[in-house]
Amino acid sequence: MTDHFVTVEAPAKVNLTLLVTGKRPDGYHLLDSLVAFAGIGDTVTARPADSLTLHVDGPTAASLPEGENIVVKAARLLAEAAGVPLAADIRLTKRLPVAAGIGGGSADAAATLIALSRLWQIDLPPERMRTLALSIGADVPVCLAGRPTRMEGVGEVLTPAPALPPAWLVLVNPLVPLSTPSVFKARTADFSTPDPLTHAPADAHALAQALAARRNDLTAPAIALLPLVGEMLAAITAQPACLLARMSGSGATCFGLFADEAAARVAAQGLSAHQPGWWVAPAPLLG
Structure with missing residues (x-):
């Protein structure tokens, strides 16, 4: 057996903004979101x-739900689409919290599609790969893109x-899962008008100003369902040099935006001291 292997990182997805702009007849909500990625992941x-x-290992592996892992689903659908045998030994190292609003499972699925495409030496057309990714989950296509992206529709645009x-970002999660369907169901506000970022911010302060004008x-x-989200946002905001605090996705992960690594690491230490039971991770914003 050859010792050839392929390793692909699955960085955390961060919704810097997220507007709910409508709802389809089938119940799926339409979004307009600025998605970026952090330099931490599975x-x-x-x-x-x-x-x-x-095989699954890593600090958050035990929190994965039972049933078919999204990595297995991605492998199975890719093999079917490419007409190749479903054969690979996959190791998933979990570092991100589960059901946390930072696309851990979606990032894992996207990384699996990339890794197995290389291992199996297949090259599906980009549009076919995006369609396959969307069939796995709404956030998988943007995780497959892996770069700052405006995401619209249900995740397909x-x-x-x-x-x-x-x-730099400091990601904070209380290690309490928050159901995405429940958060959408609890939403009662009117739909929002799309408001995309149209110009490149000059620095972190300009980025914070642009994000503060959105939401x-x-x-x-999410706060109505899990008040801890509000507590995390307040704790992040209270950290010195925090430029902006916001929730990512449907929660419960929140993030603080910082101008540099030193400020982010000081804030992470302060948050960990404040709540030792929270998952706290400083990481660069991948631009």
Whole structure:
């Protein structure tokens, strides 16, 4: 057996903004979101094998729900689409919290599609790969793109976003899952008008100003379901040098925006001291 293997990182997805702009007849909500990625995430490693196997390790592996892992689903759908045997030994190293609003599962699925495409030496047309990704989950296409992106529709309309400046994030999660369908169901506000970022911010301060003029429409319903979200936002805002605090996705992960690594690491230390039971991770904003 060859020792050839492919390793792909699965960075955390961060919704810098998230507007709910409508609802389809089938119940799916329409979004307008500025999506970026943080320099922390899970890792997918794939090796040749005679059948499909999945091994999961890492600090948050035990919190994965039972049932078919999204990595297995991605592998199965890719093999079917490409007409190749479903055979690979996959190792998923979990570092991101589960059901946390930072696309951990979606990022894992996207990384699996990339890793197995390389391992199996297949090259699906980009549009076919995006369609396959969307069939796995709404956030998988943007995670497959892996760059700052304006995401519209239910996740299928992707447009490259303006370049983002160097900046750092501190991601905070209470290690309490928050159901995405429940958050959307709890939302009662009117639909929002799309408000995309149209110009590249010059620096982290300009980015914070641009984001402050926008919002995450799911914050209020998330706080109603899990008041800890409000507590995290207040704790992040209280950190020295925090430029902006916001919830990502449907929660419960929140993030603080900082101008540099030093400020982010000081804030992370302060938050960890304030609440030792929270998951706190400083990471660069990947621009």
